[in-house]
Amino acid sequence: MDGGDGFTLRVADRLAAIDEAAWNACAGSDNPFLSYGFLSALEDSRSVSAKTGWLPQHLLLEDTAGRLIGAVPLYLKSHSWGEYVFDHSWADAYERAGGNYYPKLQAAVPFTPVPGPRLLVRPDAPSGAADLLIEGLVEVATRHKVSSLHVTFPHAADWQRLGDAGFLQRIGQQFHWTNEGYASFEDFLGALNSRKRKSIRKERRVATEGGITLRTLVGSDITPGHWDAFHRFYLATVDRKWGGAYLTREFFELLPARLGEKIVLVVAERDGRTIAGALNLRGSDTLYGRNWGADGDYPFLHFEACYYRAIDFAIEHGLARVEAGAQGQHKIQRGYLPSETYSAHWIRDPGLRKAIGNFLDRERPAMRAEMAQLATLSPFRQGGEG
Template sequence: MEYRSNVLSSLSEVSPAAWDRLAGGNPFLSHAFLHALHASGSATAETGWQPQFLAVHRGDELVAAMPLYVKSHSYGEYVFDWAWADAYHRNGIEYYPKLLSAIPFTPVTGSRLMARDAAARAALLAFLCEQQQVAGMSSTHVLYPPEQEVLLLQEAGFMLRAGVQFHWLNQGYQNFEQFLQTLEHKKRKNIRAERRKVQEAGITLRQLRGAEASEADWRFFHRCYCNTYAEHRSSPYLNLDFWLRLARTMPHHLLLVQAERDGLPVASSLVIHTADTLYGRYWGAMEHIPCLHFETAYYQPIEFCIANGIRTFEGGAQGEHKMARGFLPQKTWSAHWLAHPAFSDAVERFLERETGGIDDYLSELNERTPFRRGQGES
């Protein structure tokens, strides 16, 4: 049966069930998460994220799809191409708009070529290549695809770019103390000291699953989230309506960690999880309390992983400091196609040098493991 391909300007054009069958249980690829981004006004054409999702049907069945956006800037991506955009600008060439396949504001690896089978995935990739040729845009960028899709993109003419994140791996720990025993003495001592400082500051912690959190909890969390951006003199990407939509549509994937003192909330973090993986996402506080960030954003989620048998805790973008808390470096990928031949050649040479540097950096990090020798390996 032949494939039929089209472009979706809105997720309302496809049923949630059909979309989620392709998402494979990844909460960030789910119809609920993406729709919340768009319906809340957080990721729209007005904010520089114009949906142009690709869909492939076989008969009446949706068999492949790709989250794809027309981008008018490079904010909220976490794979930085500002230097490329600047080089285009200095040479009088337009870099924006560009095509981008990613989850807005979310540096999490997951399928970008979502498909029922290999044949449908091939049809989707062919459609992407066709679209980027006729769209008249400078480039196409696919951020955080899994390794099996990286190879397909490379075969289709995309250039590969490596990055580094830090993940915590659950080795079947029975409790937090057993995890600590696998760390080097100094790292173990520092973590205990950090947790003790939070306790001595009179802080108590509550773990609230999505269904348990009240609207007041979500409103407070949003205040904390906005305060983090304000402290960095920046504007938040996500609004309160987005959080409330998540709370209604996918509470089983959500965990709020709320820090309180004298019965009043002072800080909050949000992690998103499946049965196998927990993703550290958002944090904020209304006042500075030493080490509270580590407690709410790292140690409480680690305890949750241990208690619930969750295998991997992805700590998010960047953050070498996470290694001292038991996180290990992991290579991530992005794929890039540039229409301009000369710039494509220049970027390819740059990426060859950069990839060598990333490999050297990973080797250096792995030599500085926080674990006692023979501990912490998967």
């Protein structure tokens, strides 16, 4: 595809066809989920493939010298699973009206509701590179004759740029913890009202009763035995939630070799046996919660491993925030407050586009009103509150 002014847009159906350093120069180092290592681990482990309904169609923008200056992680989808921005009702309505909603295109990190840039542009790229990527996305969608193109969990700047280009805009919410310069977990607790401080202290105490101990392991501290246990927990969690086991065992073998010290695994042990684990990835200023699993039900252990140990780690390492994944209003009472997330949607059919646009025009203010209401549940002290 001609990107104008001598720039070239093309599609790669596998990350292995792209130079790793060139991709990472566009993706940057802030968010590990956009790195070549993470995305290639998904593909090389066959967690992402045409068979699983995620066919790579990565969009690449090259300059006149053939240098990669922009990219979008892009997939041709045959379903709507593993996205965390739900469009099943849109698909159902379009199918009932006689249309074919699938296949569709998805610009995203598969199975990962982590906000981050989606229009990946080298810092020294020309100013119009991001706009050329948007044009390329629409061109790919047009050539594939798909019903729609969805850009999920972009940063606000990308979301606004996509909206300016005519994409429909949607907002969602997650719950994030912000480090206000706390010196310790107790310092963080001091910012909460007394009732919440007592509640969290009790939860932390109960979580480690019965001989349970927790360790936070980083990179090379994590052994193959830990990964065996964690994959077992992952499968057990999938079974309990009636979901799909997207990630293969091989993915967990490739991940440590490719992300190394960016991996933070909290493990819970009892009587020398690993009974639970919480997988996180570390970015430049953020700890991202990814997966949790356990071999049974243990009171408050999920909160301790996923939320409190993540806060401990962020404070110790001077990280600005913890993003603990999708959903979960229960996180508010543990210091994780509502934060907007974004998605942008290109819809081919004018009728479907109008219907979805009308829905989103109503949904956005309703979502922001809900977030404002949830924010009133904040556990942090107000005024002279103890």
